[in-house]
Amino acid sequence: MPTSSATPIKTISVLLSAPLDKPYDYSLSKEMDATPGAFVEVPFGARTAIGVVWGKGQGNIPQKKLKSVIRFLSIPPVPETSLRFVDWVSAYTLAPKGAVLKMLFGNPKFLEPKKKDRYEAPFFDPDYNQPILNQEQKNAAAVLIDNVNAQRYAAVLLDGVTGSGKTEVFCEAIAQCLRQGRQALVLLPEIAMTAALIDRFTERFGHKPVLWHSGLTEKQRRLHWQAIAHGKALFILGARSALFLPYPDLGLIVVDEEHEAAYKQEEGTIYHGRDMAVVRAHVGNIPIVLSSATPSLETLENVRQGKYGHVILPQRYGTAAMPSVELVDMRAHKLSAQEFISPPLLKALEDALEKKQQAMLFLNRRGYAPLTLCRACGHRLECPRCTAWLTEHKASGRLHCHHCDYSMALPKVCPVCGAEGRFAACGPGVERIAEEVKERLPDARAAIMASDTLDDPKAAQELVDKMNAHEIDILIGTQIMAKGYHFPRLTLVGVIDGDLGLAGGDPRASERTFQLLQQMAGRSGRGEDKGHVFLQTTAPEHPVMKAMVKGDRDAFMAIELKERQAYRLPPFWRLAILTVSGLDANQVIRATQELAAKAPRDSGLRILGPAPAPFAKLRGRYRHRLMVQAPRTVNVSQVVREWLTTVKLPRNLRLAVDIDPYSFL
Ligand SMILES: [Zn+2]
Ligand SMILES: [Zn+2]
Structure with missing residues (x-):
């Protein structure tokens, strides 16, 4: 950095990866020279800390009190684009700059390789296994490839129903980016989804993508951070945090399942991964692809306003047809308090089993029962630390709070009225549905898929393998099941409580329900047989339900956008x-x-x-x-x-x- 010869001490400002909003001044000794973005170790209180040179000294510390930089780390400086991105994210989210910088680091331990580290960055062959694309896919790919070739900012919504072949299309853009020798980043909302995609990418490019998510070991993270920061890793698949890594030459971002609420980070630095990905593309002047079968209203509105391009894949790849959706009016079926599967859905399950086909039952509630109450006095067991009911889990035999780590054994005696053994489980969770399946369809092989039963991608992959090997007849699970899995024998999806999410103070509740139901519908009948969806609801007249039956996204969007405008809600x-x-x-x-x-x-x-x-x-x-x-x-x-x-x-x-x-x- 340029320094005036009049000042004997060179001062620079250094941003530390701590929740501090501004950089602090440090001095450089004569022989040191600093460029913005360089990694330095500096004294910080009684300890030392790693920081990044942010620019010239700002004079916020008196000359006499200035401390000196201890050393420069031997890694490439943070690219200017990444520095500007940190500034931008901090200004937008109001998170301290240092907290945003922390995401770029991952962890100071990743910054310097260990002696024993051996890591060969993989070679990705853009032409390793080129699939045969249909005409729509070719047209869509051509648009994305043009954007990669133009090497400037352009956002495109890649919009196609489940099974229409969006992944093959954006892989063409990745291939083009790889041919240019630039880095390509694919973001996923949840790491449980990575396993299925890793296989597809490996088949396409001859090597597993370089991963970045919280499920990696510290050593893997250190190796991958190094490879990315040195520009040796060209194809990266990661969770939203991968966005902040210091890519020296990022050429393309793909945000898969762009509508997913899981892109929103709710703790620490609160930000939306998709939105910040668009910002990153803008700051870096590179193209971005937002891919979804059920795009968010925000994105569709950006398309309507001409801010984003729009590429549509109208047909399903291969022969599969869109599933039929049937509403089951739960008010018309008198079920006992222990039953949650309606007669029409039960009949459909029996038929599917008969035909050796597979089924999924969907309920977005973990555990056995969402509420436990005393039948004598009506007392509900609540978390003492949260405004929330305790959820019974059969696996642990305890009641758990889903909002903190509180859990307790089911009490024998009611703490309010003293009645003994009068607690009753109310409402269903996935464990309870599994119990009902076992009782009413004893020959069916059932399994549960929920975030608390699958804490890593490996467990998810095992379940997926079992489904593919047809060792499972009925998979019962939460929304984690709605992700991009492909099960050819799956022909039936039952939605236990289609009303969940329609009520409450969340302005995106209807949108989310619609998307979730569309995805669940998209799970069924991806092979040769047409799929059927049974949607149990107490509000069949609701516009979301009507739009579901017709699969009419435009109608749903029109209703929803009008409501949002009237209530002064996003995207307006x-x-x-x-x-x-x-x-x-x-x-x-x-x-x-x-x-x-x-x-x-x-x-x-x-x-x-x-x-x-x-x-x-x-x-x-x-x-x-x-x-x-x-x-x-x-x-x-x-x-x-x-x-x-x-x-x-x-x-x-x-x-x-x-x-x-x-x-x-
Ligand atoms: Zn009681
Ligand atoms: Zn709690």
């Missing part, structure tokens, strides 16, 4: 949630009121609240919040940032800012 308005939490309920309420009182006037914002968060208590902390609505012309991040500088919260309270919230709990 922008939202932010400010949640204050603490151990003292009154203090939390007072602080939230003060925050509201200081809300900027004439800024165009609409402030709703203060109000208790739906989970008014979580992990022992009381939570009060404000919801902010902003027209799209207002820079909501900046207005909120300025607002917060006028408020001083007591130190024992926490404030979480969520720009573009997806979770409303």
Whole structure:
């Protein structure tokens, strides 16, 4: 960096990977020379810390107190694009810059290889196994390849029903990127999904992609970080955190299943992986592909406004036809309190078993029963630390809170009325459906697929292998099942509670239900036989249900967009949630009121609240919040940032800012 000869001490500013919002000045000794992005070790309090040179010294520390840089690390400096990306994400999400930088590091331990490290970056052959594409796929691939060749920012929605061959299409763009010798990144919403895709990518490019997700060992992460930062790893498959790695020459980003809410990181630095991927593409001036069978309303609106291109794959690849969807009106069937499978669905299951076909039963509730109550007095067993019921899990024989780590054995005596042995499980979880299947279809081989039974991609792959080997007749699971698996013998999907998600204060609930049901529908009949979906509901007249039966996305979108506009919701308005939490309920309420009182006037914002968060208590902390609505012309991040500088919260309270919230709990 250029330094004036008048200053004997060269000062630079260094950003540390800690929750600090600004870089601090350090001095350089004579023989040192620094470029922005260089990794340095510096004294920090009583310890030392690793940081990145952010620029020239800013004079925020008096010359006399300046500490010197200890050493430069021998790794390539962070590319300028990555530095600007950190600045951008921090400004938008209001997360401290240092916290965003931490995601670029992964962990300081990854920065320097160990002596014993041996890692040969794989060679990806763009022409290793070129599939035969149909005409629609060829046309779609041509658009994406053009964008890769243009080497500049362009966002495209790759839109096609499940089974239409989207993966083969975006692989053509990846191949072109590899031919240019540039890095290509594919993002997935959940690591449980990686196993199935790894195989497909390996077949296509002759080598397993370089992975980046929390399921890797520390050594794997260190090796992969090194390979990526040195530009040796050209094809990377990762979770949303992979976006922040310091790619020296990223040429393409693909966001698979772009509609997935799992792209939203809800803890620490709160950000949306898909949205930040678009920003990363913009900052790096490279193309991005958003792929989905059920695109988000936000993305469709961006397409409508001409901000994103749109490539459609209308047909299913091969011979499979779209499944038929049948609504089962649960009000017309009188089931006992222990039964959740309606007669029409049971009959369909029996038929499928008879024909040696496979079925899936879907219920988005883990465990055995979502609620346990005392039949004598009606007392419901709640988590003592959260506003949430305890869920019974048969596997552990305990009641668990799904919002914190609290669990307890089922009490013998009711803590309220003292009645003995009167607790009853209410409502179904996937474990209870499995029990019902066992009782009513004793010959069926059933298995459960839920996030708490599959904590790593390997366990997911084992279940998938068993399904493919037809060692399972009926797979019972949560939304984790709705991902991109392909089971040729699967012809029947039963949705136990199609109403879940339609009610409640979440503005995206209808959209999510529609997407989930479309994906579940897409699971069935991907082989030769036409699939059938049975959707159990108590609201068959709801527009989501009607659109489901017709498979009519446009009709659904039209209804939903009108509602969103009327209620000042995304994509027409922008939202932010400010949640204050603490151990003292009154203090939390007072602080939230003060925050509201200081809300900027004439800024165009609409402030709703203060109000208790739906989970008014979580992990022992009381939570009060404000919801902010902003027209799209207002820079909501900046207005909120300025607002917060006028408020001083007591130190024992926490404030979480969520720009573009997806979770409303
Ligand atoms: Zn009781
Ligand atoms: Zn809890």
